[in-house]
Amino acid sequence: MGTYIIRRLLWVLVLLFAVTALTFVVFTVLPSADPALLRAGRQPSPQLVEQIRKNFGLDRPKYEQFCNYVGDISPVWFFDCRNRHVLGIIPSLKTPDVKAPDFGFSYQNDTPVIDQITSRLPATIGLTVGAVLIWLLIGLTVGTISAIKSRSLVDRLSMGAALIAISAPVYWLGLVSLFLFSNDIGKVHIFRGAGSYQPITDGVFGWAAALVLPWLVLAAAFSAFYARLLRGNLIETMSEDYIRTARAKGLNERRVIFRHGMRSAITPIVTILGLDIGILLGGAILTESVFNIPGIGRLAYDSIARSDLPVIQGTVLFGAFFIVIMNLIVDIAYAFLDPRVRY
Amino acid sequence: MATAAREGKTPLLEVKDLKVHFETDDGIVKAVDGISYTVDRGQALGIVGESGSGKSVSSLTVMGLTRSRNAHISGEILFEGRDLLNASDEEMRHVRGNDIAMIFQDPLSSLHPFYKVSTQLVEAVRAHKDVSKAQALDRAVEMLGLVGIPEPRRRVHSYPHEFSGGMRQRVMIAMALANDPKMIIADEPTTALDVTVQAQILELMERLQAELDTAVVIITHDLGVVAEMADEIAVMYAGRIVERAPTRPLFAQPQHPYTWGLLGSIPRLDSPRDEEIVPIPGRPPSLITLPGGCAFHPRCPYVRDRHRKVEPTLEPVEGSPDHRVACLLETGTRRKLWEELQSGKRPDAAREAVALEDRS
Numbered sequence: 001m002g003t004y005i006i007r008r009l010l011w012v013l014v015l016l017f018a019v020t021a022l023t024f025v026v027f028t029v030l031p032s033a034d035p036a037l038l039r040a041g042r043q044p045s046p047q048l049v050e051q052i053r054k055n056f057g058l059d060r061p062k063y064e065q066f067c068n069y070v071g072d073i074s075p076v077w078f079f080d081c082r083n084r085h086v087l088g089i090i091p092s093l094k095t096p097d098v099k100a101p102d103f104g105f106s107y108q109n110d111t112p113v114i115d116q117i118t119s120r121l122p123a124t125i126g127l128t129v130g131a132v133l134i135w136l137l138i139g140l141t142v143g144t145i146s147a148i149k150s151r152s153l154v155d156r157l158s159m160g161a162a163l164i165a166i167s168a169p170v171y172w173l174g175l176v177s178l179f180l181f182s183n184d185i186g187k188v189h190i191f192r193g194a195g196s197y198q199p200i201t202d203g204v205f206g207w208a209a210a211l212v213l214p215w216l217v218l219a220a221a222f223s224a225f226y227a228r229l230l231r232g233n234l235i236e237t238m239s240e241d242y243i244r245t246a247r248a249k250g251l252n253e254r255r256v257i258f259r260h261g262m263r264s265a266i267t268p269i270v271t272i273l274g275l276d277i278g279i280l281l282g283g284a285i286l287t288e289s290v291f292n293i294p295g296i297g298r299l300a301y302d303s304i305a306r307s308d309l310p311v312i313q314g315t316v317l318f319g320a321f322f323i324v325i326m327n328l329i330v331d332i333a334y335a336f337l338d339p340r341v342r343y
Numbered sequence: 344m345a346t347a348a349r350e351g352k353t354p355l356l357e358v359k360d361l362k363v364h365f366e367t368d369d370g371i372v373k374a375v376d377g378i379s380y381t382v383d384r385g386q387a388l389g390i391v392g393e394s395g396s397g398k399s400v401s402s403l404t405v406m407g408l409t410r411s412r413n414a415h416i417s418g419e420i421l422f423e424g425r426d427l428l429n430a431s432d433e434e435m436r437h438v439r440g441n442d443i444a445m446i447f448q449d450p451l452s453s454l455h456p457f458y459k460v461s462t463q464l465v466e467a468v469r470a471h472k473d474v475s476k477a478q479a480l481d482r483a484v485e486m487l488g489l490v491g492i493p494e495p496r497r498r499v500h501s502y503p504h505e506f507s508g509g510m511r512q513r514v515m516i517a518m519a520l521a522n523d524p525k526m527i528i529a530d531e532p533t534t535a536l537d538v539t540v541q542a543q544i545l546e547l548m549e550r551l552q553a554e555l556d557t558a559v560v561i562i563t564h565d566l567g568v569v570a571e572m573a574d575e576i577a578v579m580y581a582g583r584i585v586e587r588a589p590t591r592p593l594f595a596q597p598q599h600p601y602t603w604g605l606l607g608s609i610p611r612l613d614s615p616r617d618e619e620i621v622p623i624p625g626r627p628p629s630l631i632t633l634p635g636g637c638a639f640h641p642r643c644p645y646v647r648d649r650h651r652k653v654e655p656t657l658e659p660v661e662g663s664p665d666h667r668v669a670c671l672l673e674t675g676t677r678r679k680l681w682e683e684l685q686s687g688k689r690p691d692a693a694r695e696a697v698a699l700e701d702r703s
Contacts, residue, residue: 241452247408248447249467249518250440253432259466263457339502340456 004343005332012324019320024066027309038307039107072102103314108306113314116299124295126200128280130211135219139226147234165224174217174290195292214291218284233265267337271330278326282319353424354381355526355558361418363404370631374400376582387552387559389569392579395627398562402528406445407435441471444519448531450511454503460514461499467521486517490547509540526558533568566605578602581628581638584657588666598660598668598677600643603684621689637671644690645672645680
């Protein structure tokens, strides 16, 4: 187990390095525009552009730029890229005023990308956690009932509703729900509308009230997906031989379903849940955009709209980081969930 | 062996004209179509037949495990005189695992892969007895020891996949015996096991049955499995019992052509090595549209015209009231046919020898 985790952690590093290389190629080797020009602002003098090019090392060879780029991101780096010699592996060798990971500075407002990301992380986490709780509550409840009462009216109705919820795109559902239920443009003024987000530090109630609608909209499709998934898993599990054994032992039906059936049916869902959380922590772009929540998804969207390359790079890497880490957590969790899994 | 006489006249289990029909999209599947049998205390009954003959369904029905919206169950199932067919689900829950326990075919898929053996055994005990977990665990360890698992106190904390196939089946048996049931239904208990392990498991079951005086119903497709252990054998075909007799006469004087077929398809140690095993031709019939007359007639080498129209009933064989058979052939003809078959003739030759008129 220990060696497995270490091996997986090394793989995480390899994977993150690969993603870093890919973003570097996409955004630096094949840039959509000259980075120096983008950074220089409106109608810059050629001298200024040249100055920026020199200051940011954009005139240096690409491999040296990549070396620096990786070095800035890595919390522990040991190489002087220009002179090509090892500096050591002690973080304090880095200039103390630069935080690691350093994704560079935004073209738009010259603030460090990492600061932008960390300042927007709470909103994304808040949105994700709330939505996850809601969709687990709804999805697992509906899925269980549907499976137990399979082919009943309840089952058919909830699976019909699930199909609609899965098919409805988030941006459409978001806008429709705003037009129906928000307290500014809605027909019925129930929930706070777009742009009402406030940090949790300004009051839990206001934070939650502003997030109710985004939570529900984001959770809708996921609830439906999880309900369908659990229903299918549970129906399949309930026809397993060991369920028959459990019944033959004389256990009551509730115990058969929840201790024996659910235990197996829920395992694949843990996998999906881990990955979904990873993806959402990387930014729920559509939901955050529709409801104007200042999260990482919104940051990514804005930076793409403004060709703000360092920020795009930063959000992409950040998203990749969450997905890779959640993947690792899921795989490790699996060893505890399924005793047959041995690493 | 306990007998019905000692316990009064009530048999432990009495099944009367049991029918289990399932409604499916293709039609009504008559899985079990009017079977009757009794099991006395401490007795071992073997139910033999091919897959799809209704042997498993009938036993699952005794356990109340076939109840569902699309199942139509009729007849009578009396356990110690109690009507199990009309018992509530909660009453049946108390019967299952407590009065009647069950052992299944594949011990790997029949044990929950995510729970330790200790958990599954403790759960089985505590489903019926108000004891602490520690007490239930002691019982679990005791049972594992009884079924011959070495180091039971340590092994009880293993997961099912950490046992070998035979050991897993021993765990299943231990679980079934945990509450001292009066009857155990073993559904193909050795089919999924290696041949050498099969013998060990059968030996174990035989020993335990004798020691604990538990009644056993063994369901199998293999007459060889029940030959040693069963006191009585019922042969099932297409949802019905076609022959029922105490074990000795059944092997000595089998009456039904289907039983002959089953016996003919077992390799025997005492027969010449190059002797061919004679399979029963054809396949079991669809339980939705049964052949008219005797359900076995399409596969019977001795079929006559009348057999396609008249349904045989299970009736005592002349001269031996314990031996019952559902066959339209005359007793004398059957005796001659069996003698010819025993002399090594193939079914076709036997028919010629007895000069049975042709199939037409």
